[in-house]
Amino acid sequence: MTDAHYPDLKGRSVFVTGGGSGIGAALTEAFVAQGAKVAFVQRSDATAFCDRIADRHGARPLYLPCDITDRTALHQALEFARDAHGPVQVLVNNAANDQRHRAEDLDEAGWNASLAVNLSAYFFAIQGVVGQMRTAGGGSIINFSSISYMMGNAGYPAYVTANAGITGMTRALAREFGPERIRVNALVPGWVMTERQRTLWATPTDLAAHLEKQCLKEHLVPEDISGGTLFLASEASRMMTGQALVIDGGVVVTG
Template identity: 65%
Template sequence: MTDKTIFPDLKNTSVFITGGGSGIGASLTEGFLQQGAKVAFVGREDASDFVSEISNKTGNTPLFLPCDITDTQKLKEAMAQASNRHGTLQVLVNNAANDQRHSTLEVDEDFWDWSQAVNLKAYFFACQTAIEGMRAIGGGSIINMTSISYMMGNAGYPAYTTANSGINGMTRSLAREFGADKIRINALAPGWVLTQKQLDQWATPEALSAHLDRQCMKEHLTPSDIIDPVLFLASQSSRMITGQSLVVDGGVVVSG
């Protein structure tokens, strides 16, 4: 990141990101650190090397808290630790997700429950926990990462797309409920962002070519393309925007 957009009000802001040590989440952690924010993030895998690397790069050290977000109590405890270290959370980014491919007929109850726990349940309880503190300090911003997958009607991961759609419904309801508390809650729906996981597992030349044909803009998305839109939704630059789903996909789907 060289020519970064500056959002002055994000400096010293207490930010919490789920899945902030890899993929899109790692880029978001870097983006907030570059703004001078106080960032805490959770993830299942050890992120010590990432913390060291990003601290050297930005001159700002994030707080890494190991956590499986499907354990609601552990997630709440991690958020409390972040608040104790950095002050009451002012920004929450629900980013962690798992788009493991699966077919409808192979899904059993255990897989369904796991997928919803990762991709929807954790989002709700993170919102619930953050909202309590945000109400006490007079406001905040929550960004729920979803996906255009459900808008496209994609097959191949129905439990995941169900959760994506649920995130949007939840976002709208919570925005309505807590708008009077000056808590803004929005969703951000990326297109196919070429993280290392996507490149390793699903980004075949044929699939990439077919998806690019659907985009208005003929350039693949990278994690860095998601940073500024999230920073915008976190900052006071978007102070009257809430209950919305912002699509960042190079022009595949049309919202509104």
């Protein structure tokens, strides 16, 4: 977890999708540690995770069970967070599913399901939160993408397509909502060693090959992504919008 402190995040209403596991869990804890009021959604039970956070920090995040592909349920969760913590001022669209698949094997239902969780849910979360941010006088939206589309990775074309779409959507909505002091940025992680990645895909051969591509010769962990997220959420980045901030150890080059 980052040691950086952003005083303006204290008391701020924050909403994280997929905030109880993987990178999302690190984000939830990082915001709680800043003194923010954090609500998060995910499908699997996160009660034990919330217990651990409360023990460590003396504050408990608000866990809201939700399937983010259900637009109505997602909007209801955002309303519940508003009622509990005040208008949401920071939205972190983090939840994703990078299940591997071959192009020839993916039917229409599989394609639609992948885009539903990896792209459409981001849009509908934003749709459900902008009214709250107007009420608050502004806000920060952080959309998680992936360097997979920058690298042109094979093995999960629907996921790669969705992440390219996230960057385009980020730029369009930054322009649309900027006059209302609502900032929209993308955060683009490299290969982060979550429990899921280590269990499913992080073979010694693939780990070594990816590390060779990095300038910094150390594998990323979820906590490495927290600092950039807090920065984009805080007033330290108040004039930054429509941007894609890459945290990948130096694999891709932007600019």
